[in-house]
Amino acid sequence: MFEKLLVANRGEIAVRIMQACEELGVGTVAVYSDADRDAGHVRYADEAYNVGPAAASQSYLNQEAILEAADRAGADAIHPGYGFLAENADFARAVEQAEGITWVGPSSEAMQALGEKTTARKLMQAADVPVVPGTTDPVTSADEVRELGEEYGYPLAIKAEGGGGGRGMKIVRSAEEAGDALSSAKREGKAYFDNESVYVEKYLEAPRHVEVQILADEHGTVLHLGERDCSLQRRHQKIVEEAPSPALDDDLREEIGEAARRGVREAGYTNAGTVEFLVEDGDFYFMEVNTRIQVEHPVTEEVTGVDVVREQLRVAAGEELPISQEDVEIEGHALEFRINAENPADGFAPTPGPLARYDPPGGFGVRIDDALRQGDEIGGDYDSMIAKLIVRAPTRERCLERSARALKAFEVAGVETTIPFHRLMLTDETFRAGEHTTKYLDEEVDDDELREAVERWGSPDVETAADGTATTNEVSVEVDGRRYEVVVEDGLPRAAAGADPANAGGTTGGNGAASNAGGATQVAAGDAVTAEMQGTVLSVNVSPGEDLSGGEVVCVIEAMKMENDVIAPAGGTVAEVPVAEGDAVDMGDPLVVLE
Known part of the structure; x- marks a missing residue:
């Protein structure tokens, strides 16, 4: 067995690997970016090394820096986890060729x-x-996509060769969409997997x-x-x-x-x-x-x-x-719920920020895989996962019951999460019957249901002080002999997470903004379309002097590994575009100014 293993990853999967190493008596080495100096996987490891700035391309995707860290630490094995370099054959080959280091993987x-x-x-x-019927060789032009559409019929799926998790995949429903979809799939493939090669296959509608x-x-x-x-x-x-x-x-x-x-x-x-x-x-x-x-x-x-x-x-x-x-x-049966920093009422848009409260559930049959503690920051540089809730029971029905108990007890404040969505699904007849398909959530679950779920079970709004600490307090009050837990913000009571707003007084949850299909919500601040999340501008689709009719995509922002379309809320003439491709933006930054 190995003496010391470097985990070329971050977050909960890094901790999960280190736990297995610890049981086997293997020492552990973490790598971290500037944004992750105090991250959970760094705290857990026996030793840790900085591999670069916050941008993944300069840190967790920096093969040379990671190999250098392994050499400095004297590691004799590298485990890539998932994401980042986990499926990069060139990196695996470099590890295989490095003297005295074993690649943990195929x-x-x-x-x-x-x-x-x-x-x-x-x-x-x-x-x-x-x-699935489709190509066995890469596709390079929109005309090829259109020819395949004639052969197989629409819709088609254009997929990045190195892709996964829906990244680098675009659906083409007509010949007119082929060009834009091909460009987008190639761009995502290059950005996420350093491989812009794509292929095409028949898209199954309800698998x-x-x-x-x-x-x-x-x-x-x-x-x-x-x-x-x-x-x-x-x-x-x-x-x-x-x-x-x-x-x-x-x-x-x-x-x-x-x-x-x-x-x-x-x-x-x-x-x-x-x-x-x-x-x-x-x-x-x-x-x-x-x-x-x-x-x-x-x-x-x-x-x-x-x-x-x-x-x-x-x-x-x-x-x-x-x-x-x-x-x-x-x-038996097991369910895993991804607890992400995302707002289900806002198209699952990312919600980076500090965890003002983090209290995961426990009990029989409940497992939590995480790397966080209260006060940690969910940044916008990486994916939005907070934790994984895994529930096990002898049957699926009992697993659903146990999951409802665990999700009710899972308290997170400071950021909106997917917990309300999961609680909603446990009341959904189609999901409970196990009859859902990959299209069910996107096509059948009503946006109003998601908004109501967030209003009922969402994270309490939490004010923060200048140093980033929460300024709210949770207190217990008794009214007519009944005890209530409330969160006090500037003297105003709000229902605590899990409380019934009808009984406790006050509501929590969504911001009431309308969502768009791309997952990001933009609001008009004066005459500007602003970003509602931290991220990186992938593309700008408009120019000064251009007339917009409203509802058009003006740019695309990448946040937490997701592409988000920025939609013009109203028509007008583009007066100014203060951002360019590759720019980093913060929440509230103007993206396009209209007149």
């Missing part, structure tokens, strides 16, 4: 083959795994998203640990995952599991990975392989009892997997 050759989606499709076809966890060692053992259902998504981003899938019967479950094993064996794959499928009308189609640990791996751990991260480390150290496929048993 080989760079397997990553290269399966990370490029067109190559992966060919491998899966060779292994007799069904694939289930089902994925299979794989473990393979260097001694010929290839296991699947059952499937996870990740169908509850917003804008192709997973938000709730569960194991096993409520949509599969035993026969289809066995078929998908064995198909995943065949596919990764064909690729000569080792270590942990996930084979993702789309399921529709009883048929399944290969979508992609994630050559890394997944955000949602805990639900598989909870129903199999297998510590996936521990086995990653053991496999990388050359050890054999301790079980065979026949030993893998699925017991």
Whole structure:
């Protein structure tokens, strides 16, 4: 086993890996950016090294700086976690070639083959795994997209070869949309994965998203640990995952599991990975392989009892997997809820800020994966995750009941979160019945329901002092013999998180602003369209002197790894555009001035 391992990542996944290392007696090394000097993963590690400025491109994506940190620390292994460099075959190759350092993951050759989606499709076809109709070679022009539209029919999906989690994927519903969608997919692929190559496939309208966890060692053992259902998504981003899938019967479950094993064996794959499928009308189609640990791996751990991260480390150290496929048993049901700093009432727009209160739940069957404590800052430089709430029970019905208890007890103040959304879903008949598809949230859940959920269960508004500390106080009061918990802000009582506003007096939650399809809400400040979040300008779509009719996209802001369209709320003539591509903006900064 290794002596010391560097985690080339941040946040909860870095802590999760360090926990597994600690149990194995392996020392841990954190890397951090300027923005993460006091982050939870830095506090947890045995030692830590700064690798650059806040921008991920200059820190967590800086391969040279990370390898230098590993050398300085004397680390003999590197684990990439998920995101950032986790699926970068060039980085894996650099680690493999570095003297005395082991890469914890599949080989760079397997990553290269399966990370490029067109190559992966060919491998899966060779292994007799069904694939969605589409291209097996990259597409470079809008005319090619239009030709494929004529062949397969619309809608089509343009996908970045290095993409995942909905990033680098654009839907084309007509020939007229091909050019803009292709440009956007290539831009996201370059920005997020340093690979602007894209491919095209038929877009399934209402599939289930089902994925299979794989473990393979260097001694010929290839296991699947059952499937996870990740169908509850917003804008192709997973938000709730569960194991096993409520949509599969035993026969289809066995078929998908064995198909995943065949596919990764064909690729000569080792270590942990996930084979993702789309399921529709009883048929399944290969979508992609994630050559890394997944955000949602805990639900598989909870129903199999297998510590996936521990086995990653053991496999990388050359050890054999301790079980065979026949030993893998699925017991009970598990759900994972991503607790993100996002406002469900505002198109799930990011809500960076300090955690004025952070009190996660506990109790039987409840697990929290996080790297935060009260007072920490949710910045706008990285993803919006606060924590993962994982709940396990003997049956799905009991798991839903236990989840409701845990979510009610989960207190966060200072930023809006996805907790109200999760509580809403636990009352939703379609979700409770397990009949939701990947389109359900975006197309069927009403915006008014989301706003009402945030008003009822959202984070209390919290004023902060100049030093960033909360100026509110939670106090207990008794009225007519009944005890209430209230938050006092400047002498004004508001209902505490979890309280019933009708009984406690006052309401909390959303800001009442209308949301747009891109996920960001803009408000007119005088004659300016302003940013309602911190982020980076990806593109500017208007110029001074241009006439707008209102409702048009004037620019695109990237915040917490999400593209957000900025919409002009009203018509007018563009008088000034004070920002340019690549500029960093703060909440309230003017983006476009109208006259």
